[in-house]
Amino acid sequence: MVRRGWILTGNGTNSNEGIQHTVATTAGTQYTLSFWVGNVYDTPGAAGFGTTGTAIVLINGVQAGAFTNTTNAKTQSWQQFSLNFTATGASTTIAFVNGDPALDDHNGLDNVTLVGGAPPPASSVSAPTLSQWAAMLLAGLLALIGVARVLRARGRA
Known part of the structure; x- marks a missing residue:
């Protein structure tokens, strides 16, 4: 679990910052990644806030999606997102990268969870x-x- 905070951007900075973690997985097993993206809405460029908060998710270095919180609130707001993927090996690297525009230096990430499902059924031959x-x-x-x-x-x- 990631605690609330400005994880994807630092205070007063905006670049392709982010976090990543490598987790043990089972090839062929489907997983669900769930997370919350934080946003504070303001006029673009005002006090470093923007109109959206976007997190780009990479699975093993390949972009799996861009997830945008468009909540129009002057205070911290959170929106939950999730995506499914099938593991291709014994480990999977999951990364979250800032996707906000240059004048928006506040982008939050919270409560990241990964849940694994059952692997696909193996073909079996039943006894007579x-x-x-x-x-x-x-x-x-x-x-x-x-x-x-x-x-x-x-x-x-």
């Missing part, structure tokens, strides 16, 4: 049922009887 075993045994016996008849018939000719 008792009735299927009985049918296979009967078919085998009938085949043996047929072979025995053919062999007897050849011996008479």
Whole structure:
């Protein structure tokens, strides 16, 4: 969990700052990433605030989306977002990068959670049922009887 604060931008700065973390995952398993993006609305450029708060999410260095809080409030407001992804290996690097414009130096991130689902079902072969075993045994016996008849018939000719 990330505590509330201006994690993606520093006070009075705005660049491609952010945070990242590498977590253990299972290849082929679907995960849900949930997080809150903070915003304080003000006239663009006024006191370093802007009109939106945007977090760009990268999964293993590839952009998975840009998530924008457009809440029009003069005080701190939070909006929850989530995205699903399927892990491709034993670890996954998740990064959050500031996506705000140059005059907006306040962008918050909070309560990041990652929940893993079950891996996709493996293909399985079920064992034959008792009735299927009985049918296979009967078919085998009938085949043996047929072979025995053919062999007897050849011996008479």
